[in-house]
Amino acid sequence: MGGPPEIAFDLMLTDLGDRVAVTPGSQAGTDLLSKAANLRDATPEEMEEAQSLQMQIAGKAVRDLKVSPKGWYDLLEKNYDSNVWAKQAAKCLSCGSCTLVCPTCFCYDVTDEVNLDLTTGERKRTWDGCLLRDFTKVGTGEIFREKVENRYRHRFNRKGRYLPDNLGFLACVGCGRCSSQCVPDIADPVNLFNALADATKEPVIESEIPIAVKTDVASAPEAEALYIPRQATLKRVEKLTDIETLFEIAMDDGRPLGHQPGQFIEVSVMGTGEAPLSVSSAPGGDTFEIVVRKVGDVTNKLHTMKPGDKVGIRGPFGNDFDAEGLKGKNLLFIGGGLGIVPMRSFLNHVLNNRGDYGEVTILYGCKEPCELLFSDEVTAWGQRDDIRYLLTVDACSEDESWEGEIGVITTIIPKVQFDPQNTIAIVVGPPIMYRFVNKDLLDLGMPEENIIVSLERRMKCGVGKCGHCQINGIYVCKEGPVFNYKDIKDLPEAF
Amino acid sequence: MDKPRVAFFDFSSCEGCQLQIANLEEAVVEVVKLIDIVAFREVMKEHSDDYDIAFVEGSITRPMDVERLKKIRENAEILIALGACAHLGGVQRLSNQWTSEENKQEVYGDYVSDPDDIADTNPFFEKPRHRALDEVVEVDYVIPGCPIDKGEFAKVLIAILQGKKPPIPDYPVCVECKKKENVCMFEIGKFCMGPLARAGCDARCPSAGNECEACRGYVSHPHSNAQSDVLEKYGLTADAIMQRKTMFTYRYEEAGKGGD
Structure with a gap:
């Protein structure tokens, strides 16, 4: 785009009908040409003919860009909330064609395909595209970019902002x-x-390309570690509720998982598929624990498995709660529903190393008493005098017994004493919970940087490649799932 | 589930979907290792009403069909709609836009060979209204298409035996066309339902140079207004759009809304 003749190429071929004119454009092109057979120097007439054809074609290709590619980054940033997106997207068929033909679109999905003998099969990587509705859909059903206009906007922002941020160059060729x-x-x-550009009143700022990147592509781990699951064995299977089961797992190669609190793993059930799951146990030991809710193929299958059955494990992936950095701090754990599962890895680490941390307060809420997880551990909290905790349920039916509070999680925040200025809140729960809890904490005077959250997205590959888990330009699987609220509060897709 | 017992049934249809299964060729050997086929009128004489899985082809048309389908539903643990007639009501559903009297007149005219055959007392002519299976009973899974894809039948069977949700795509045919590097039908001046139609057929029609008629129905959230705009842009009249949109998909129009 922008037109000739200052375009970069190694060799340019120009079709002269019965002959082809080859123009070298770089040393690499010249070197390649020197190895080719059946070449002769072009006559002055042929050179003129080729040049004239090149100009003709280039003339056709000239498009008037009102803002040069150097200004796209700023243009996209300024126009994130523009009505241009909705206007264009009203015509969008959401068919995904633009992503499927794009040379810089590389998002993919992975599925297990089993043969008719039910014992052999393949794990297949297929194209996927962010324009398709289910692209961001997670096991529990949330779709994070449900509106066509949001998916349409994401694609252009990915080309002009997110990939440049990650890789250093504009992703439109x-x-x-x-x-x-x-x-x-x-x-x-x-x-x-x-x-x-027409919708932008302020001047557009141009930036140099390549821009500074935050990702060091060259330092990526070896491919095998990224994609090949390690075999592991289910050691203990404990049903926690009707739909949640705890699995204790040991790696077959004897090498421990080596996770930090808050990290996640990709669990494979061969022939069924792979799903991202949080590690729920504290670091250390020869085994680790996950807690799985029955929501899809992989999780349903896991629920039918017994001790001794094999699974595949990739990871641990993502960042963690920074157990080291939080030493000495007062901690306020706020867990909603399944949020207790990833939170427990850090919580139990803190309880195991109680002397390393300041005051510890736990607020744990779920929908109804039968959904409460880890009831034995909750009972054990009651026997400790070095922590405070409150439990709540959204509602309690008459035939259930419940001694805790009743009301959504935000109703119990005012019931505990803590110094907002000198407390770190660890908030983990369903997407809807963050908006309310974070607001209440801020209203109490807690600084933004004191709030730590762990976010759920579709972390299909776990290694920042498949694209499903992106929150704007951030890969949750690499830069998350644990975030400091201050760092992501301005990302429109975060909460 | 140990080697489940499987039965095949048909209602108003051409039975072409069952023919696809009969045509599985060498894969049949593998299939019968996995399941016991206890009823399949098209390929065998034996019949049993003791089955776990029922594959049902055809649209439900008359009260007698409703009763029969309900019995199948009672007998089967898993009921699967086989093909466009069972999934959407088939092309025959188009006849729902006229009264049964008008349809009878259109087909048979005033010709009467034996007055008893087409008398209103004949149950075969009782209130024929075409409906999809899921408008009559609960349907567990659908294998869409006219006819079904035999490869997809195998995939669905494997998934069910594994306890997985059958892998029926919920994205449009365009995705498969792009993967196959097909020339877009719109580019060669044809009108294609691909952007709305549910993929899974490997873009069979566009790959052969024919426009998609959406025999697999729409994706779950079709952007049908945008599709109408597109068709208009390519010079198709409102009437032609309606015709195009109701070939296999009159169900959506009848209900006055898009989507499953």
């Missing part, structure tokens, strides 16, 4: 494939960026 394949004609980046 100007090939025109998306615009040629888009039936309603809304994928053309030139039209879109021009529409954004």
